[in-house]
Amino acid sequence: MNNKELPYRQIHLDFHTSPYIEGVGESFNGDEFIDTLKNAHVSSINLFAKCHHGMYYYPTKIGRMHPNLSFDLFGEQMRLCKENNIRALAYTCVSWNEDVADRHPEWLTLDAEGVRGVKKPFESSFYSWRHICHNNRDYQKILKEEIKEIYDLYKPDGFWIDIVQGKRCICKTCSKDMISIGLDPHEPKDVLRFDRISETAFCRTMYEYIRSLDNDLEIFFNSNPYRLDDAEDEEASSAEKRKYYDFIDIESLPSDQWGYTHFPVAVNYLNKYDKALCMMNGKFHTAWGDFGSIRNKNALEYECFRAIANGSAVCIGDQLHPCGKPDKAVYERIGGIFSQIESLEPWIKGSEKMSGIAVMIPKKAGEEDEEAQKSIEGVYRILSELHLMFDFVNIQDPLEKYKLLILPDRVTLNCATAEKIEEYVSLGGRLLMTGSSCLKDGRSQLSCMDIIHHGKSEFSHRYLRLDKDYFSGIPEIDHVLYEAGEKTEGKGDVLARIVEPYFQRTYDRFCSHRQTPPRREESDEAGILRCKGGIYLSFPVFAIYSEYGYTIYRDILERCLKELVEKPLIKTDLPALTELTLRKGPDRYLLHMLNYVKERKAKVMDTVEEKYTVCDRTVRIYTEDRPARVVRVQGQKETGFDFEEGYTRIHIEREEGYTLYNIEMKS
Ligand SMILES: [Zn+2]
Incomplete structure (x- = not known):
């Protein structure tokens, strides 16, 4: 099933319906259901065989059909989709199943505090389902029987299996399984690592079972297959888990826990592999189960177009009302976007991401590391704001195709990876290393970055005095470092020096409201150093950018990156707000441009309300050869261009929202 393109226009039709609700499916009308999907240009749907309440929506012999449903709703939906060439996957779920939790409380998870099933007594907050242990073999047996029953009765195109998450x-x-592989159930780190290992074991078991039923079934587990880790601990890594997936849905509803950086971070990791990707958002104002809400038109549009700009299909999450009648207004809104995507499909199908920069993931498999997460988000923000195309890589990924490798803030290397990087540099690759990355036992792990490490600075804040010629244009003040970083010395050209504060702020010795001011004189220590292999910044610039957003850090990196990447794929004067992606199709380059305003409009969430307009700007794309023509795909309008030194220059007169340019290389 690998290498397959997914249908671009998908719906995930949530139907978690309490057994306390009456008249389930009583307003379902087959013609209306299928017309709604067809009119909204839907090409694939995830349909509910069973929900988190543990209710089945077909006559089952395994469990309990919803007590207030009088017909085979799932079977009807499946039949209609098949007859109308809409791909239909059967949805079922693993750890969240209230009915099984009632009947088999002994199968609930147990944590070190003694809480069973994650949920404390009297808890009624959102998402507070009781959690069944996916590792329980008796429960796995029932899940297999359920999958076989669904397969035998309905022959779905595949299975979308939700909530495979260790707790x-x-x-x-x-505990028994942990001890058998040498892990200690008393040790929180081991327990967390076992979560990852047992999730993968579950996916493997079920994948092999489903494959044994029918080799053509498409299989997906909602189990964080996009988790960013360096894959050094292979057994616990997401790379190992992904072997048991036919495609990857990235569940990412921006107005909930995920925010607007989650999807692009995940997609910039997975895009280089050959597994098909799909972005899953929702039609909700907030997220799943938000009845009585419809997503802002521009937010929904932005999220869907951003998905296709990243080579990903789109799956919009909806929840069907218990009565079974779809919301007309919701499908009109979705149809407005899906019809546009459908018209773009001839151009966007079969394209590949272009990327010139690799970023090593600074996180170990099986660990939860908030600091590393900040660095990852900071990398995404800075590079996308500078319109630089990049991939997150783990230690197994090849580096040859990249001009630059970034080692952000806190990467630690094993010997084999250090050697791999030395070789990469010897073949012409360049490095950007920041913070404590690759510093071990008092020195750099990389001989091409000749740095001695004296530990962390004793200050919480320090300052940076930039070389005014190298960093011309950046205001000449001593710029604060909101995290002081590492004390280092090294061989190379000093591009900025550290300036220390007068003293460390304490309860009885302090100055003004915040950090102590800088001394007048600079120290001997370099804050930014040009070494043989590239450039080193002695502070965690990506983490502090994600935390404080001080644009001077971005300006500093822009200057360093200009030296390290001589010919970036894109050069532009577009604002940081504009998002660009560059993809390559057969005989063409595709430039996707997004102009939308992401806002924290409310205290609890980010959303998009408005499009943004850019006027009179320029984009230069490195196409190497002169293209035959450049066409603005929406409206099929041919656009003038220049070609100089390998770059095709397009003038952007006035654009807003989403635009796709097709740069045709052959006439
Ligand atoms: Zn367990």
Whole structure:
């Protein structure tokens, strides 16, 4: 199933319906259901065989059909989709199943505090389902029977299997399994690592079982297959888990826990692999289960177009009302976007991401590391704001195709990876290393970055005095470092020096409201150093950018990156707000441009309300050869261009929202 393109226009039709609700499906009308999907240009749908309440929506012999449903709703929906050539996957879920939690409380997870099933007594907050241990073999047996029943009765195109997520379970089965592989159930780190290992084991078991039923079934587990880790601990890595996936949905509803940086971070990791990707957002104002809300038109549009700009299909999450009648207004809104995507499909199908920069993931498999997460977000923000195309890489990924490797803030290397990077540099690759990355036992792990490490600075804040010629244009003040970083010395050209504060702020010795001011004289220590292999910044610039957003850090990196990447794929004077992606199709380059205003409009969430207009700007794309023509795909309007030194220059007269340019290389 690999290498397959997914249908671009998908719906995930949530139907978690409490057994306390009456008249389930009583307003369902087959003609209306299928017409709604067809009129909204839907090409694929995830349909509910069973929900988190543990209710089945077909006559089952395994569990309990919803008590207030009088017909085979799932079977009807499946039949209609098949007859109308809409791909239909059967949705079922693993750990969230209220009915099984009632009947088999002994299968609930158990954590070190003694809480069973994650949910404390009297808890009623959102998403507070009881959690069954996916590792329980009796439960796995039932899940297999359920999948076989669904397959035998309905022959779906595949299975979308939700909630395979370890919850630090130390139940009898998990403890026994941990001990058998040398892990200690008393040790929180081991328990967390076992979560990852047992999730993968579950995916493997079920994948092999489903494959044994039918080799053509498409299989997906909602189990964080996009988790960013360096894959050094292979067994616990997301790379190992992804072997048991036919495609990858990136569940990412921006107005909930995910925010607007989650999807692009995940997609910039997975885009280089050959597994098909799909972005899953929602039609909700907030997220799943937000009845009575419809997503802002521009927010929905932005999220869907951003997905296709990243080579990903789109799956919009909806929840069907218990009565079974779809919301007309919702499908009109979705149809307005899906019809546009459909008209773009001839151009966007079969394209590949272009990228010149690799970023090593600074996170270990099986660990939760908030600091590393900040660095990852900072990398995404800075590089996308500078319109530089990049991939997150793990230690297994090849580096040859990249001009630059970034080692952000806190990367630690094993010997083999250090050697791999030395070789990469010896073949002409360049490095940007920041913070404590690759510093071990008092020195750099890389001989091409000749740095001695004296530990962390004793100050919480320090300052940076930039070389005014190298960094011309950046205001000449001593710029604060909101995290002081590392004390280092090294061989190379000093591009900025550290300036220390007069003293460390304490309860009884302090100056003014915040950090102590800088001394007048600079120290001997370099804050930015040009070494043989590239440039080193002695502070975690990406993490502090994600935390404080001080644009001077971005300006500093822009200057360094200009030296390290001589011919970036894109050069432009477009604002940081404009998002660009560059993809390559057969005989063409595709430039996707997004102009939308992401806002924190409310205290609890980010959203998009308005499009943004850019006027009179220029984009230069490195196409190497002169293209035959440049066409603005929307409206099929041929656009004038210049070609100089390998770059095709397009003038952007006035654009707003989403635009796709097709740069045709052959006439
Ligand atoms: Zn368990």
